[in-house]
Amino acid sequence: MNQNTTSTSADIAGLSDWNVPLYKVRLQKNYLKVITDIQHESIVDHLITKEVVSVDDGKKIESGKTPQEKNRNLMDMLLRKNEQGFNEFIKALRKDSVYADLADQIEKTDVTSRDMATLRKCLK
Numbered sequence: 001m002n003q004n005t006t007s008t009s010a011d012i013a014g015l016s017d018w019n020v021p022l023y024k025v026r027l028q029k030n031y032l033k034v035i036t037d038i039q040h041e042s043i044v045d046h047l048i049t050k051e052v053v054s055v056d057d058g059k060k061i062e063s064g065k066t067p068q069e070k071n072r073n074l075m076d077m078l079l080r081k082n083e084q085g086f087n088e089f090i091k092a093l094r095k096d097s098v099y100a101d102l103a104d105q106i107e108k109t110d111v112t113s114r115d116m117a118t119l120r121k122c123l124k
Contacts, residue, residue, distance in 0.1 A: 034102070053077055
């Protein structure tokens, strides 16, 4: 067995010990880009259709006074959802070609053990 395989396995094992889902770290690391760059309406509609968020959740998102505040409400909900919610959010982004690059960026975001530790502290 070569050294690279061993260290990669050790790194993955180390990350799994933190019990913080990778998708939450990826969302958090792209938080600012999402809240400043997206038009939330079609994304929220998709998430309601897929039962990731409820109609009432949609109303809470809409209660924000500015587009950024509405996006912040959306992100705060997504960070409390499961991985299916994250996957549907990515699908919703991909439905609009304008956001396809953002979807790719979020999915490809590197997650380090330091990121995991930071988010774990925030979730306590």
